[in-house]
Amino acid sequence: MDGIRSDPTIFAPLLAIAVVALFTYASRKRSNPTHKVVKFAEVLRQRRPGRILNFHCETAASVYPQTTWEVHIPFNPVMHLTTSAPNVKHLLIDKFDNYPKGAFWRDTFKDLLGDGIFNADGTTWKKQRKVASYEFSAKTLRTFMYDVFSKHSKQALQVMMAEKSSPSSLVDCQEVFARYTLESIGIIGFGCSLGAFEDANVSSSFGGAFNLATLRTADRFVDPLWKVKRLLNVGKEKELKGAIRLIQNFSSKVIAERRLDDDLNEKPDLLSRFMSMSKNSTSDSNRRTTRDRTQSDPNEFEFSDQELYFIIINFVLAGRDTTANSLTWTLWELAKEENRGCVDKIRAENDRLRSEEPGFDGVHDHDLISKSQYLKCVIYEGLRLYPPVPVDIKCAENNDVLPDGTVVNAGDRVMFLIYGMARQKDIWGDDAEVFRPERFLTTDGKFKAPEAWKMPTFLAGKRTCLGKDMAMLSSSIMLLDFLDGFDVSGGEDAIMLYDTGLTLWSTTGLNIKVDARL
Ligand code: HEM
DSSP states (O other), rough: OOOHOHHHHHHHHHHHHHHHHHHHHHHHOOTTTSSSSEHHHHHHHHHHHTTTHHHHHHHHHHTTTTOOEEEETTSEEEEEEEOOHHHHHHHIIIIIOOOOHHHHHHHHHHHTTTSSSGGOOHHHHHHHHHHHHTTTTTIIIIIIIIIHHHHHHHHHHHHHHHHOTTTTTEHHHHHHHHHHHHHHIIIIIISSSOOTTOOSOOHHHHHHHHHHHHHHHHHGGGTTTHHHHHTTTTTHHHHHHHHHHHHHHHHHHHHHHHHOOGGGGOOHHHHHHHHHSSSSOOOOHHHHHHHHHOOOOTTTTOOOOOHHHHHHHHHHHHHHHHHHHHHHHHHHHTTTTTGGHHHHHHHHHHHHHHSSTTTSSSSSHHHHHHHHHHHHHHHHHHHHSSSOOEEEEEEOSSSSOOOOOOOOOTTTTEEEEEHHHTHHHHHHOOTTTTTOOOGGGGGSSBBBBTTTSEEEEEGGGGOOEEEEEEEEHHHHHHHHHHEEEEEEEEEEGGOOBBOOOSSBBBTTTOOOEEOOOO
């Protein structure tokens, strides 16, 4: 940046833009004069690991009984922040069409996610959602995905024990889960290994580039000048460009090789499935089957190499970080002395289900996992308190009024604070901040999911997460294998600081005691 400061041809226009922005910012007409405005400078000050989400919670408490407040970012429309469940229902379900991701979101993510499902609206989104829904069928989950997770969970735990330096040393379980989900999504998404078990540090190669790319993309949300920096190829934008290049090089190679594959129809991974639907594919029979199923436009399932690249990258983003985050924070809770009873209940339920299964051979199967009601409650409680996607944003297409009376102008953004909502006593009662899986257990011992808009961890409505069942399956398999083989402790001593990225990584890992069960 020193170069920019000393070069008047760059610095002067930047200064002029900043002055205009500040003037516009200061003279903005308020649509909700009673709403608190949090200074953007304050948001930037609070935006550090382990802090920003708590800052939002404190703001929510300070504006109560109002449930929405504002942040004004220079060069940008008003951002309304809310913790109101009825507002979330309004955004995601009742007025879905008025709240797309919008140009702001798409621009921010374009370099990393292209027009992939996460980043698309309208027909581009619909097409991918339709195709992907087939590939996340119950049958695929029971067979292909179950096998992938089952194999990799055992492998990840073996590697974890092999790398433990001494019997008493702490284990970074976040790293174990990151390797588990990276390797699994590599097989499920690309049909190839991403080398997560060979490399002692996920932060190298593909995994590392991916981490960096998501962090730097998240930084764009609070940097009004990111487009200028991208143009100049400086700072964080330069890092982002480099990381994306690495991801692209890897993916292009895999796609090119797969195009030459004669056995495309036999391959269950997402890339092969999407490719075999494409006109460019050599697989006529599969194409016909898919088209017959949907009876739609014959060009509907054509995907170029670039489209395929973005489709798969979107799934890698969706499937890797989120599940690793969910496992990390849930195990953190389970490793605390106060939650030992939860571990006992998971094991007791598992023992009972095994004893009811005739000829149980020591390996969990898909049915046993589906029947594990208490385990589901535990995973859900982890997902409630530590939502892997802690905040989400929608853009208003037309003027609107939210259920809590907030006036939203066309173009405004609404950010709903999923992490903050989990801590609202209005929604969860006085023990909102306590890890208590039983809140999801009915009196007859069944798991009951809450209404999605009260706990939008997987979102709600038409854009509900497509990988929800897959995430539940992979988390269940890993947690059962973990608690079957190991005792965990020391959660109360582990320092956990969530990162400021798109998902809820712990910047400090999850360092706890892991002992093989006798
Ligand atoms: C605990 C794990 C997971 C959580 C908490 C989670 C959460 C979410 C959230 C909040 C969204 C909405 C994002 C947005 O539109 O702004 C989403 C969308 C999505 N998720 Fe997940 N996800 C998880 C796992 C997965 C997995 C394993 C996959 C599959 C690989 C997946 C695939 C998707 C897809 C494809 C979308 C886009 C849906 C659409 O826009 O129509 N997710 N997820």
